[in-house]
Amino acid sequence: MAGRKEAALVCYVVAGYPDMKATEEAVDLLVAGGADIIELGIPFSDPIADGPTIQQASNAALQAGVTPEKAMQLAKRIRKKHPALPILFMTYSNILVHAGFEQFLEKSKQSGVDGFILPDMPVEEAGQYSALAEKQGLATVFLASPNTSKERLQKIIDRSSGFMYLVSVFGITGARKSFEGYTQDAIKRSKKLAAGKLPVGVGFGISKPEHARFMVGAGADAIIVGSAIVNKISNGKTAELKALAASLKKACRK
Amino acid sequence: MLSSYPVGGKFGKYGGKYIPETLEPAVQKLEDAYEKYRNDPDFQKELNYYLTEYAGRPTPLYFAKNLTESAGGAKIYLKREDLLHGGAHKTNNTLGQALLAKRMGKKRIIAETGAGQHGVGTAIACSVLGLSGEVYMGSKDVERQKLNVFRMQLLGTKVHSVDSGSQTLKDAINEAIRDWISNVQTTYYLIGSVVGPHPYPMMVRDFQSVIGNEVRQEMLQRYGSLPSAIVACVGGGSNAMGSFYPFLDDSSVRLIGVEAGGQGLKTGKHSATLCAGSEGVLHGMFTYLLQDKQGQVIDTHSVSAGLDYPGVGPEHSMLKDVKRAEYVSCTDDEAIDAFVALSRLEGIIPALESSHAISHAVKMAKEMDRDEIIIVTLSGRGDKDVQVVQEYLAKRGKKRARK
Numbered sequence: 001m002a003g004r005k006e007a008a009l010v011c012y013v014v015a016g017y018p019d020m021k022a023t024e025e026a027v028d029l030l031v032a033g034g035a036d037i038i039e040l041g042i043p044f045s046d047p048i049a050d051g052p053t054i055q056q057a058s059n060a061a062l063q064a065g066v067t068p069e070k071a072m073q074l075a076k077r078i079r080k081k082h083p084a085l086p087i088l089f090m091t092y093s094n095i096l097v098h099a100g101f102e103q104f105l106e107k108s109k110q111s112g113v114d115g116f117i118l119p120d121m122p123v124e125e126a127g128q129y130s131a132l133a134e135k136q137g138l139a140t141v142f143l144a145s146p147n148t149s150k151e152r153l154q155k156i157i158d159r160s161s162g163f164m165y166l167v168s169v170f171g172i173t174g175a176r177k178s179f180e181g182y183t184q185d186a187i188k189r190s191k192k193l194a195a196g197k198l199p200v201g202v203g204f205g206i207s208k209p210e211h212a213r214f215m216v217g218a219g220a221d222a223i224i225v226g227s228a229i230v231n232k233i234s235n236g237k238t239a240e241l242k243a244l245a246a247s248l249k250k251a252c253r254k
Numbered sequence: 255m256l257s258s259y260p261v262g263g264k265f266g267k268y269g270g271k272y273i274p275e276t277l278e279p280a281v282q283k284l285e286d287a288y289e290k291y292r293n294d295p296d297f298q299k300e301l302n303y304y305l306t307e308y309a310g311r312p313t314p315l316y317f318a319k320n321l322t323e324s325a326g327g328a329k330i331y332l333k334r335e336d337l338l339h340g341g342a343h344k345t346n347n348t349l350g351q352a353l354l355a356k357r358m359g360k361k362r363i364i365a366e367t368g369a370g371q372h373g374v375g376t377a378i379a380c381s382v383l384g385l386s387g388e389v390y391m392g393s394k395d396v397e398r399q400k401l402n403v404f405r406m407q408l409l410g411t412k413v414h415s416v417d418s419g420s421q422t423l424k425d426a427i428n429e430a431i432r433d434w435i436s437n438v439q440t441t442y443y444l445i446g447s448v449v450g451p452h453p454y455p456m457m458v459r460d461f462q463s464v465i466g467n468e469v470r471q472e473m474l475q476r477y478g479s480l481p482s483a484i485v486a487c488v489g490g491g492s493n494a495m496g497s498f499y500p501f502l503d504d505s506s507v508r509l510i511g512v513e514a515g516g517q518g519l520k521t522g523k524h525s526a527t528l529c530a531g532s533e534g535v536l537h538g539m540f541t542y543l544l545q546d547k548q549g550q551v552i553d554t555h556s557v558s559a560g561l562d563y564p565g566v567g568p569e570h571s572m573l574k575d576v577k578r579a580e581y582v583s584c585t586d587d588e589a590i591d592a593f594v595a596l597s598r599l600e601g602i603i604p605a606l607e608s609s610h611a612i613s614h615a616v617k618m619a620k621e622m623d624r625d626e627i628i629i630v631t632l633s634g635r636g637d638k639d640v641q642v643v644q645e646y647l648a649k650r651g652k653k654r655a656r657k
Contacts, residue, residue: 045550046424046536048431049274055418067548093272094535098549120272120535145276147438152278170276171436 007216007252008036010201011245012090012226014057015040015074016066017233026238027078030229031085033245038078039117039224042071042091049119051174053227057234068095068104072111079112088141088162090117093125101132108138115139115162123152123159130159141165141201146186153193163199163222166190168206168215175227176205184218191219207231209251216252223252256502256578259569263452266575268568271451273538277431280438285453287358292460297357304349305464308382309339311346312468315629320599321616328482328622330615332602332632333469335493342605342634343465343493344375344446350461352379355442362437363387365444366430368395368423368489369559369607370402371634372446377409379444387411390430392422395559402638420553423563427537447490448567451538455495455567462496469629470500477627483508483618486631487610488581489525489561491570493633498579508580511570512614514556515583525554527566528574528581541568557586557646558606558639584610590646592616593636605634606642 011030013023027038043058043066050058068091075087089108096104096118108116115138121129123142133140139162144153146169157164168183169176183202190200202215203224212223225248232240259265271281291297305311313334322330335343348365355363363385367373373389380387389406393415396403406413419425427449434443448455448462466484473480484501486494488511501507516524524530527542534543536551544552544564556562573579584592589606592613597603604612608631615630622628636643 045419045552046428048428048537049435051432052418059419062550069548092535094543094545094551095549097533097535097540098545119274120538122271122273122275122278125270125272125540143275145274145278147279148275149279152275156275167274167276170438172432 005253007220008222009034009245009249009252010037010039010203010222010224011035011229012039012041012224013229013233014054014061015042015071016064017057017061017230019064020070020074022233022238023074024077026229026233026241028081029238029241030245031082033242034249035245037086037088037222039088039090039226040071040075040113042068042089042095044092044095047092049172051172051227053175053230053234054173057230068099072107075111075113087113088115088117088139089113093118093121096129101129105132105136105138109136113138115141117141117165119143123155126159143167144190146170146182150193153190157194157198160198163201164190164194165224166200166202168202168204171204173204173227175207175231179205179211179214184214187215187218187220209247212248212251223248256576257499259572260452260456265569265572268539268541268571269452269455270540271538272535272540273451274435276435276438280434281451283358287354288453288457291354291357297353301350301353304353305346309345309349310337311464313337315469315472318600321596322619324595324599325616325619327619327624328626328628329624330619331627331629333465333497333629334632335465336602336604336608336632336635340375340378341637342371342375343462343496344372345378346464346496347446347458347461347492348372348375348379348444351444351457352383352385355444356383356385358442360440360442361385362441363444364390364430364433364441365446366390366423366426367446368426368562369638370395370399370406371560371638373406373411373413374402374409375446376444377406377411380411381409388414390414390416390426390433392416392420392426394421395423395426398559399638424551431537447492448495448569449490449537449539449565455539455569458492459495459499459569462492463499465493465496465631466498466500469497480504480507481629482622482626483510484629484631485510485512485611485615485618487512487561487607487633488528488566488570489514489563489607490565491567493631495567495569497631498573502578509573509578510614510618511579511581512610513581513583514558514561514610515585516555518585519583523555524583525556525561525563526583527564528570529583536565539565539568541571542566557589557642558610560605560607561610582614584613588613590643593639593643602632603636603640604632605636606639608633
């Protein structure tokens with residue numbers, strides 16, 4: 001991802017929202033539009049890092065009976081259809097803690113996913129998780145924030161594999177109108193420390209091509225889009241996902 | 255020694271900091287500030303001033319003679335936190351944290367509340383210390399506790415009704431955390447119980463330990479000995495932790511936490527996290543939780559909104575595992591009976607939360623010698639609950655008449 005002429009496009013969907021078939025269809029459209037990586041959200045009852053769009057979708061998926069097991073079956077089907085597509089599970093720590101890291105990571109590996117993003121798992125608590133993920137050959141994407149100190153950024157980069165996820169703003173997930181200068185400063189700071197080691201992905205709030213250009217202009221190696229996609233699905237406009245992905249992907253080309 | 259925990263932010267394996275990265279610097283700054291001020295004579299003097307002159311400490315340790323005679327066994331003493339300003343033990347913690355926030359230069363305070371007691375406690379502290387307060391409350395609780403909502407508004411605090419999830423305390427905490435993530439540079443999150451990421455469970459316990467410290471001092475002064483047992487209700491567990499902590503290393507003193515058994519543990523409609531839960535991660539901590547087979551946190555039930563929480567303080571989880579404290583439950587029905595009994599026998603209307611502790615203490619007293627002493631922490635007064643109890647009794651009366 002790093003050093004390429006274009007930034008990667010990472011697209012997030014909630015597994016099983018509004019149903020399994022619809023999620024599969026959404027992934028197909030996003031990939032057709034140019035998505036490079038798919039983030040598959042396993043819904044959790046208490047998603048503290050998420051705004052109203054993803055909260056509502058996660059809640060609806062849980063109501064519809066989505067379980068981690070079913071999300072893994074979905075990952076299997078997506079893997080079969082798109083053999084080279086990187087797929088990451090994004091969920092909260094308790095889903096893994098409750099099932100037991102070893103068992104959950106092993107089953108995830110078998111379902112064909114490539115790694116994990118856990119927004120409430122800081123590096124200090126990640127000893128067992130990191131070791132077992134490494135054993136399974138799964139990537140561990142840790143998050144950083146605009147207020148993360150240089151020392152912590154270093155730790156986060158050392159512990160991350162695949163890429164490092166820089167949260168663009170002080171806030172939760174959800175489409176935003178615009179961004180401020182501190183986001184670009186944070187991207188530059190992260191890039192400097194991660195150079196030669198790890199690509200830097202930037203996410204939270206990105207909904208339009210101009211946002212993507214803003215991030216890529218500051219040096220982002222990947223942009224991560226979630227709520228804008230889930231919004232389309234919520235509004236019954238899944239068919240527009242291909243065009244959305246294509247417009248975002250176009251903005252990723254430097 | 256158990257009293258030396260947390261070590262490295264953990265109570266054995268429980269506790270920790272399972273938080274989004276954006277909050278990490280804020281939690282670290284809080285930890286540093288608390289470390290600086292917890293033993294600072296100037297800070298302690300200021301806190302002590304407000305606790306005594308403003309909030310009315312020390313609270314009485316009252317021998318409940320009529321309740322004792324009615325139970326027929328050990329002597330039951332009530333630690334009267336219901337007489338603290340604000341009507342519950344919550345004020346001990348809100349004054350402590352609000353003073354800390356002020357020293358940290360934070361002017362905007364946010365908090366969550368279930369029944370409204372911590373919200374009112376926060377509103378009181380903000381008002382007297384000149385801070386701006388905003389409180390998150392589940393929309394179901396806003397409906398159930400209208401009077402407390404108005405009290406908070408009257409005290410100058412803004413109340414946000416939370417519509418997400420189960421629309422109760424758990425979701426109010428989620429929403430407060432989301433606000434904190436979004437406004438982390440200006441805002442202090444004033445957590446109301448011994449829950450959340452380190453240092454909150456330790457800090458709230460310390461502020462609440464004034465309860466146990468006073469009990470200990472008074473027992474030694476009056477009788478030259480320690481009580482046989484201390485009983486307190488446990489939702490998140492702050493009044494219990496504050497009562498237990500000064501006695502952790504005194505193995506002769508039994509410590510008993512009473513959880514909300516709701517309609518009975520077998521029905522699944524309860525909030526008895528330590529009695530019936532399993533390990534997991536919620537609200538920044540590793541602790542016991544009520545959750546389903548997939549690790550989704552489940553809806554809880556209790557007639558008392560203050561105990562209606564699917565998690566519990568991580569220090570309680572440790573005390574359960576090492577068997578230093580015992581955790582039991584008491585049903586809605588039993589708590590209501592204790593609420594009525596204490597009102598009639600002693601002229602004290604207890605909070606429904608505290609009624610759980612009263613109920614269990616009476617059961618225990620019957621099995622103990624007459625020269626033994628049980629301390630019950632009466633964590634709050636029951637004015638806020640009279641309507642709920644009135645409706646409950648009317649419904650129960652009808653049901654029993656039909657049988």
